Amino acid sequence: MEQRIIEIGESFTKELDIVKNSKDLEEIRIKFLGRNGLLSQLFEDFKSLPKEEKPKFGQTLNVLKNDLQNKFDAKFNEVSASEKSEKSFVDFTLPGKKKSKGSKHILIQTLDEIKNIFKGLGFSVATGPELESDYNNFEALNFPADHPARDMQDTFFVNPDFLLRTHTSPVQIRTMQKYAPPIRIIIPGKVYRNEAVSMKSYCLFHQVEGLYVDKDVTFAELKGTLVSFAKQLYGNDIQYRFRASFFPFTEPSAEMDIWWQPAGKEGRWLEILGCGMVDPNVLKNVGIDPEVYSGYAFGMGVERMAMRKYGINDIRNYFDNDKRFLEQF
Template sequence: MSGNAFSLKDIGDIQNDVLDEISQAGSLQVLEELRVRWLGRKGIVQDYLKNLGTLSKEERPVAGKVINELKDAVKTALEVSANGFQASETIRRLNDEKIDITLPGVRRNFGRIHPITKAMASILEIFIELGFSVKEGPEIETEYYNFEALNIPENHPARDMQDTFYVNGGWVLRTHTSPIQIRVMENNPPPLRFIAPGKAFRSDPPDASHTPMFHQVEGLFVDEGVHFGHLKYILDVFAKKMFGEKVRLRFRPSFFPFTEPSAEVDISCIICKGKGCRVCSRTGWLEILGAGMVDPEVFKAVDIDSERYTGFAFGMGIERIAMLKYGINDIRLFFENDKRFLDQF
């Protein structure tokens, strides 16, 4: 196939040669080179077609047909070979990517129950076993339910702007869960035995033991003949179930506007068993809650006859209980959402 002269017989030989070459090509790149050489704009087939003019009128159509057949045959052979290379390339890549089942897996991040929720659930479970029901109430309260009905008068320090988040129009973010007691007593005659868990809010600057939002559980027991002994028994059962059978309770006289008499309640230190350590400030005791007998003024506000009925109430901070139970020394850890901390529970 040198120069312009060619014969139909030459083309037949050439076709066999080029198809051989294609079948032996070692890569897609070689196939591409063959395609350019044969079928490209300046390729051999194009050259043949240009030279058709040198043939006689009779030879021309036959030669044209043979050249086109050559072109089709080369084109098909190139495509078939290229497909073969692509398929084996895909197989090779799949092999490279195949899953090695001996490698460690990617660990999924499962959620966990927050330590506050966990502590809350343990507390509720204990009181539910003791026959208490669970009541809830709104987090945004009127000043009446948050203060007045609980015998906290206008000039009481607890109503100070510094402690309370005031909302427009006589509403506050409840500073404790005690308003739930009032709401339940207003709508239900004694006997009453319930606990009221929930969030409370105070505008304290955050430190190791204060956050502007925290959780409380309050309890209320109202019936005929309820006395301080019942309160001590219930709290003793609670403390032992929560912190262990060896825990002892101590009641210290205190003051709350809505109970009379009132007490701060301590448990014997669960770290040093009462010997005195850093956690209990060397006292051997840890304060866990406040309690007392419901003040007759509170019964008056909800129209319960305080001559006939008596009751006790108690309230505790869930964070405080959780900190003691799980050995946490800074309340802010509960709310920083640090997974390294939360994963420990």
């Protein structure tokens, strides 16, 4: 009996030592600790021992049982820990699962940027139709028929009275007809110019115009507002200038330039927008008394702004909608 106890203990230790996985471990458990295992057999045999030998071997057997169980538990923990770590291996270098990001068109993103700046300055956002009347697009804005000023904007006509709007200014007229001053709006939208499609020009583009009509609106306020806008968009340290210009619907009129310094190239003045005080004729056309009210208006093209900002050389990229272009923004 004693001999068997020692042998079982030794062979258990030996076999347990070389176990690598839980399957082999389970075999050992069945062989030694199972219901019909070697340890159970020993206890069976123990029952048939003479009474006087029982105390001696009983104690040894219990020691053996505890010893085997402890060793087994330790090994079990060791094997399962190593197996778990094998199973939960993560290859951090594998590419992640792809998702489509989606984005607004870069022109709309640029419009948003402009819109947000002006909303912060208290402007509302108005829109209007693209197929307009000659009256709203030209007459009401102080472009007389047969006047060379009309050559400033090559126009697509549907018939002599209807056209594709050449600027979003007709929405100025519509808004002033609808509301009484104070009116403070910006007008984003598509406009059309009858120009050949090339790298630098397209038959349509996006414009944002602004209009503010109230008592005591001055050119100084226009200048202050636009300088604030330009600084928010282009940075606080821009150099800028206002240059006299001509638009039929504003008087006096100006264009705003900022100093553009591309890396490694000669700097130059770059026109970023046109502006001016609303012409009294325009106010009269919508029934606002120019002796009581004054106003300013301004307008800018979104395509060119984004071209400069992102270094896009060909305006047609915007309307080709190549996915490789769309994904960049």
